[in-house]
Amino acid sequence: MRCPFCYNEDTKVIDTRSIEDNTIIKRRRLCEKCNERFNTYEKLDIIPISVVKRDMTREPFDTNKLLKGILLACNKRPIPMNDIEQVVKEIENKIYTTTKKEINSQDIGEIAIEKLKTLDPIAYVRFASVYKEFKDIDSFMEEVRKVFDDKKGL
Structure with missing residues (x-):
């Protein structure tokens, strides 16, 4: 070295x-x-996984891109960086433990949404608003209602 x-x-x-x-x-x-x-x-040098995007183009999976998206969703929230890094690590592990060499960007989004739902409801809604591409305020409000109802059910 x-x-x-x-x-x-x-x-x-x-x-x-x-x-x-x-x-x-x-x-x-x-x-x-x-x-x-x-x-x-x-x-460990892991076999690269390709991400199939919505327009069917492919690009290598990039943990930093995932981290950037999660950080944007968690911006100005009282979430320790260690917790954010742990969520990204868990998502990355789930992606690499599949036996597939390709994964849809939608599948990555679903995994991220599930992790964020338990981490912070605001971060979850922020991430979902980009990932789910809400077309109007009603679909956005429906998602917020789901989070609110889940919170009340606890």
Whole structure:
């Protein structure tokens, strides 16, 4: 591994730890030339999954795009970043544990909606308003009523 400080290729691993449910290995390294320390991470290289969009085009699944959408839905809500990251991780795991090499964007949206419904009702309605493409205020209000009725039923 090349040192990010002096670009020397002789580095030594001084510590190794598993993180994130043993799915990532964090290695602490020492450059033998400049004695700087730095971290590297190893993550399992998973077979890429294609997302089939509504217009039938395909693109690689992008966790960052999913995170961005969830963050927009959770904007200005009292939701800890750890909880948001956990939801994204759960969605990603569900997608990668399917045996398919392709997944519809609608299926990803449904998974995200179910996770957001338990996380925060406002974030859920925000995400649903984009995902479900409400055509008018009545369809939007119907979704809000469902959330309200679910909340009352608890």
